[in-house]
Amino acid sequence: MRYLSQTGMGTYERCPQKWKLHYIDGHPTKPNRFLNLGSAVHAALEAFYQGRIAEPAKLDEMIAAFEAELEPAAYANAEESAAARADGLRMIRAFHAAHAPQFRPALLVEDLLRFELDGVPVVAKIDRVDKLDGTVRIVDYKSGFRPPRLDEVRQSEQLTLYQVAVERVLGLEVAAVGLYHVPSQTLFEVPAHGPERVEALRRRVLRVARGIEQADFEPRPGRHCSWCDFRESCPAWAHEYPENWEQTPLPPTPSHAEASRLADRFGELKDRIRDLESELADFRAPLEEFFRITGERVAAGDRYAVRATPGLGYRFDDAALRALLEPAGLWEKVLVPDWRAEESLLADPDVPAEIRARMERLAQVEEGWTFRYGPAAAAQADSRRSGHGEE
Ligand code: SF4
CATH class of the missing domain: 3.90.320.10 (Lambda Exonuclease; Chain A)
Known part of the structure; x- marks a missing residue:
């Protein structure tokens, strides 16, 4: 389910x-x-x-x-x-x-x-x-x-x-x-x-x-159908879109020879996807470096533009953090299933300032990036509309 x-x-x-x-x-x-x-x-x-x-x-x-x-x-x-x-x-x-x-x-x-x-x-x-x-x-x-x-x-x-x-x-x-x-x-x-x-x-x-x-998928037509994105595929509106409901003959079942050919092709395509993913990962690091060093948030080519959104995360050495927090009775607070528990502790005014300062010294601040891409033309249009160079 x-x-x-x-x-x-x-x-x-x-x-x-x-x-x-x-x-x-x-x-x-x-x-x-x-x-x-x-x-x-x-x-x-x-x-x-x-x-x-x-x-x-x-x-x-x-x-x-x-x-x-x-x-x-x-x-x-x-x-x-x-x-x-x-x-x-x-x-x-x-x-x-x-x-x-x-x-x-x-x-x-x-x-x-x-x-x-x-x-x-x-x-x-x-x-x-x-x-x-x-x-x-x-x-x-x-x-x-x-x-x-x-x-x-x-x-x-x-x-x-x-x-x-x-x-x-x-x-x-x-x-x-x-x-x-x-x-x-x-x-x-x-x-x-x-x-x-x-x-x-x-x-x-x-x-x-x-x-x-129970596969109860009855259509419930009503006023909401006016803004339903799937009206053309809905059986309740089949009379309005008869061309979508014409019976198309089922494709023939593939033979053993055809299945072997498909299996080979499937494997080849999967291998290509794996290679492309690895190539993509190779491009990511230098792009991150570009955004980090220049402070810019868009890199545009002739056809595509990549937009980057930065975020910060904290990483701690577990042993060092435990040595600091356990004597102060605070270790339990970071054992909860919350991946930002340490950050909450850093911001908690009830935690002694000395402990927070030592935590800050232990923390490694790591940058992370979210990339989005789209046509370069859209990024240029955005840049002209917003009137600032970066976007
Ligand atoms: S168009 Fe069909 S699927 Fe969409 S809301 Fe109406 S009845 Fe439901």
Whole structure:
């Protein structure tokens, strides 16, 4: 059984056929202006916190992460794309102005937590987890125009799922959950969801898992079909697209000789992929060096451009860290299943300053890079539009 996510369950509940067309048949979703703007703003907010202990990302780093995620194909025309870009930049600047002066590092940012609920595999992708006094708060970003109501926060199935994920996977106590409305820079926060919401989540997960297991993929046509990406492949709309539903004869079963030929070809292609992956890895190091030394974030060729987004990570020598933390009774704190536990400790004002200073001396700060690539022409157009040389 595949992992169920909040998005996947929501899709199945709205229309099981849509879930099948996407998750089983592999029909891709089309770029969409609302989703694209939302994910570009999320990328900027992720950059603000990701790997940051003492101070957040600079505004231009947030903007670079935002620009890298913008997808011109998601917008009907250049005006719409420019308007979305302006909206996004406005939100990002306001976010930086509101949060950079009193920066508090996040415990987790954009993390995937996997667990099982009554035997059903579930995955939660959480925007942010904040450390409170011995407890944590879960925050999900909303970049839509309308601010959420507190009742929505209290009843959000998504937040219940994230809360259960944090409690089960990380063993942390969740004190509060909230939706952060980015356009108004407002956090709508309520206490952690109670057992009745957790029970409702359990029933929901089981209901969706049972439907999928029983191959219940009935189309549920309705108003939502107007913006469904898979309408042309949906049996409920077959009458509108008869050409898509004409029977095509099944291909003949391959003979043994043909299967041998296919096996050879399969192996050859796999070998080529392995060689190409190794060649790709050889290109990565010098490109990283270029971005690191020059401070630039785009390298453009005649046909393609590569955009790089930097991030920082800390690495410790386990034995040295243990020798420092164990006598202070802090070693247990980094044994939790949280890959950023050491960074949290570094930012924890309750940890004596002397210990934090010694930890900082032990830490090896490592740079990491995310690469994205696209047509060189798009990078040049972005550069002209934004009016600055780097992007
Ligand atoms: S077109 Fe409507 S009925 Fe068909 S998959 Fe999409 S949402 Fe479901």
